[in-house]
Amino acid sequence: MAKQKSKMAKAKLSDEAREAKERVEAHPMAVPFLWLGRKSVQDNFIFLPLIGLIITIVLGLVFPPEHEAPWDFFASWAVIGFCAYSAVVFSAEPLFKLLARDENYYGEGSDNG
Amino acid sequence: MADLLLHLNPGFYFIFAGILCALLPVNIVRKSLLVLTPVFAAFMIFQIYGAQEVISGVISVGPQELITLRIDRLSMVWGYIFCLAGVLNGIYGFHERCRITDSSALIYMGAAVCGVFVGDLLSLFIFWELAAISSVMLVWMGGEGAYKAGIRYLAIHVLSGVLLLAGAVIYGQSNGGDYTFGNIGIDAPGGKLMLIAMGIKCGFPLLHNWIQDAYPKASITGTVILSAFTTKLALYALARGYAGTDILIYIGALMTVFPVFFAVIENDLRRVLSYSLNNQLGFMVCGIGIGTPLAMNGVAGHVVADVVFKGLLFMSMGAVMLRTGTAKASELGGLFRSMPYTTVFCLIGAGSIAAFPLLSAFVTKSMIISAALYSAENSHAIKDWIVLAMLLFASAGVMEHSGIKVPYFTFFAHDSGRRVEEAPWNMLVAMGLASLLCIFFAFPWGGYQFLYSLLPYDVKYHPYTGDHVVFQLQLLFAAMLAFAFLKRIGAYPHERRAEILDFDWTYRKLGLGIVHWMSEMWTRLSVNISRVSMRLIKGTGQKFYHIFSPAGTMSQSTPSGFAAVLTAGMLVVTLIFIYIGAS
Amino acid sequence: MNPHLLLRVVSKFLIPLIALYAFYVQFHGDFGPGGGFQAGVILAASIILYALIFGLKEAKRAVPPSFVRILMTIGVLVYGGTGVVTWLLGGEFLNYGVLNHHDPAHGQHWGILAIELGVLITVASVMVAIFYAFGSRQPDLSDEDW
């Protein structure tokens, strides 16, 4: 438990240290938004769409669709979105295996590095 | 004089300016021309086009009349958006000092504008080819790898032009010499040829590879310019000639879906955007296929929106490339620290293409999807519902590649450690303007109404209904959730450098291989043949030489005696002819 | 002892007669057979005879080649000049009728005489010139051999 805590503290510390370093290098307008780069922020980003999704599903009950598709139910668009997205992402791996070749495959060199 | 200007296709201003630019050594003048010409052209369109269709500038070439100016509600939309894109591109390329890019860009824009405003197929062909030829210069400015891509690009576009011409000639001849460019339809003579020609330029499935091949290899500004015109010109031609052609619905639906899969595995972000471009074109082609006034409005509106937000995305990637030297997702990341403005603009572009409410695609793409929905409701046909499903799937797919992948891997994700400068001011201005437009076109209080007022048909459509907003957001949030979720569980694939095969493999590898193989075979064969053939050729040549050379039989200074005999022989021959003729 | 003594004596007597006959043919041309061309040939024949008998050198002294060349031109000029004169008098080229404004027939006479004279001069001089040209070539045979 303590170990975990110290690990978290360490992570936090390194985040802070990194941010301090970045603050010097970063664009002045970007300074207030450096927290976006924190790991915790990125990890917890998931809650933003989750909350949004829940709200819109609820609102979907308030505003029923005027034109219904045969497959429509109350959260159908959410399901479509989630499934379609996941399908695309999961298809990436096999597709990559199937289609990816070395960058110099056509013998024209890799463009722009 | 002013009267004359009213009969001049506004595209010619671009071409004149382009030729001028080719000769002008002064950079600042060229740049101002690049920005001011579109403004002036747009002003002229405004002057020429009242409310009625305008047809003028008829030039007679031999028996054929070329209508060089025809503005109606359909072409007007394209004309304005091309001018707008011209201005944005002009500002965006302000920092660049390259005479070739400037002049060819202007000529290219001019060709596109002319192509949109001409009234007959032959003129269309001329500008179709001019656009191809002038734009290949932009590809070639991209550096080393671009040369071969440019050649392929040119070959494909010239092929497209040839098909168009062939179809046009067949069509015109069967119409009794009437080449007017109106609704053609797939069943008209030559209609299929022209459809394929436009299909090539539009990136129909299997004909699309030139987009992903050439655009990412063009120069930074080149890509931005290219993205706006060629495919949109082809869309205009489709909208004009093939509105309501059923097969376009399915082609379009297919076009929206397949690029999604390529985009997800592609590493080069400009290539990702090219696939995304293809995918957006799919929506519009589908809309043209549906062909109802609402769908056509959706197409026209989405063209406007697409030129702006796709331009914006390409611009932001261009800015990144300018500063970091690469557009590969695997090499980038965390750039929001260095390029905050670009990040914001890119996010606005991504939001627009993903059709977030209050951003432009929301008010345009939804018209197409609604039209698909209505037609499916009317027909109750399974295939129409499938089309709708494909479109919805593709909408989620858009969210994946353009809405999330492009901005995420560039500006967030794992910090690549690159610390670079913010984009130059002119790029920021161009991107800023484009972002404002993205917002303006979807602005619920006056913005989208303005956009709709430009559209070719008078159809009432309200994008901001409660259910529409809610369900669109549902879709998008679900997609984002899926992204975050997959990322979290580590299922989201890492970006890897690779060359992704597409249909162009058939000609870049298979075709080339066949050619190589055949030439190899030919070499072997010719070793055997050569001895025989060489002897034959040599023999013939020598025989010719013996006959015709100065020392040869034909050329020896003929002795007068022989010449006299020849003359007598000639007399005999003549008399025989006369005898035959007289009797 | 000159082998051609007889020839010389006779030809010396004949040559003026031949020349005179040439002029007879010339001036009689518009009444009877004859005219400038024939007259020119006859006149040339007299000179050529002279050259044959007395040698080319002598003939060239009597009628110098440069003189012959000029005569050729003069003949043409007389012919052409007549035409030009008719022009100047207001007629068509070679329309002799205008030469005498009282009687066109007289004009015709004058004109044809002038023309024939031009022809005579040219033909005679060209004949002589051709003869000179051939005669001036180095002979392949010496004088003794024939």
Place this chain on the structure above:
Amino acid sequence: MSLISFFPDWMLTHGAAFLVVVPLIAGAIAAILPKRQIAAALTVAVSFICMLTSLLLVLQIIDGQTINYALGGWDAPHGIAYVVDGLNAPILFLISAIGFLVSVYGMPTIIAEVEPKKRAPFYAAFLICLAGLLGMVVTGDAFNVFVFLEVSSISTYSLVAMGASRDRRALTAAYNYLIMGSIGATFFVIGLGFLYMETGTLNMADMAVILREMEGGSRVSEIAFGFIIVGLGLKLAMFPLHTWLPGAYAHSPSMVTVFLASTATKAALYLLLRFVFTIFDVSFNYVFDVEIYLLAGLGMVGMILGSLQAIFQTDIRRVLAYSSVAQVGYMLLGVGLGTAAGLTAGYLHLMNHAVIKGALFMALGAFWYRYGITRVTDFNGLSKSMPWTMGAFTLGGLSLIGVPFTAGFTSKFRLVEAAFLKGWWWAVAIIVVSSVLAIIYIGRLLLAAYFQSPPEVNGHVVAKNEAPLLMLIPMWFLVLLSIAIGINADIMVDLAEGAASVLLPISAGATP
């Protein structure tokens, strides 16, 4: 016509005779002039006067008028008439204008090419040749044609022979030409004799009327036609009878080559047109037969074989001489088509070819003048040593090939069009093949001139040595003229159409 008002009235009435008489008399005078310079000045002046006179004639006939000038006041059919109409007026102008340009061009070259003693006679012969050519075109009397044909031919033989001081082969060439030319003239006069026997007149217009009344006449007139065609064919270098031409073009002095190439064959071709279409008539079966099979056929054979021969030549003048044989083929094809379009194209090509070939031979003369170049291999790097002359040669060569915006293109294009109209697809193919061959023989020269480096003499690259201005100006005038025709051929086309309308009056009806 406002231009006409610049000429004195007297010229209006007497122009036709004036045109012939002036160079004739001047030729006689030139023969005895003591100094070359005076003779040269006289030649330039006279040819200039001739050019103005013929310009006047062209202006007078341009609205379809015909000028009849009765020589000596004796009216036609009895007297000799000089007739100027749409057919021969442009040729008259062509001959006299080329004569003027050539005499300017010749001023430097004659010094280099002709012995001092022979220079004045050279000019005399040139003027007489000019008079002969003009006379043979202007006259309306068939026998007078023969007279002037001989006048021009005999003076041409001597002109060719005067190239002997440059190249001894000129003598054999002149001799060959003499034999062949005499045969041609004899054939022609035999034909005239037969024709006189048949019709009893020597006046062309009269002959035409009588022959039409006789509906082509008997065997006598048929044989007359055969002799005339062969005789003229020889003069205009119709394909198998062209053997005299390369030698005569290759070895005569440059000025003579230019003059011959641009005018002599053209005048003969004019006579062919005159005899085939106006004196005889294509409605006579035998004429039609000869026209459509023999003239067109031999024209096309000549187009191919002439071009092929041009490719293999090593002497540049022979290259162009054989090319002339090929180009005559084009004109004959136009004649053979027999339609108004074909005749227009053939006539246009006649004029254009005179301009083009004149320019090309002028350039060759300049090459010889500066570097003594006669062989194709000597062309190496000429673009660097004589840029202006080579430029003229290049443009002329392109025009000969028939590149768009040159004179050669306009006439070839019209010829192709005419062949299409008539439905002679194969003729189109042959025109194309011949043009491709032209690309080869001209391209060969251009490649050497532009992509090889100039030869070195004693380790030094030969110095740049441009031709004198007196040669460059006429050369470039012709070259620019050919470009101008290529850009706007309206005037030429009008003239050619006028000529075609003389040949095929509507009343006589076009050939089937």
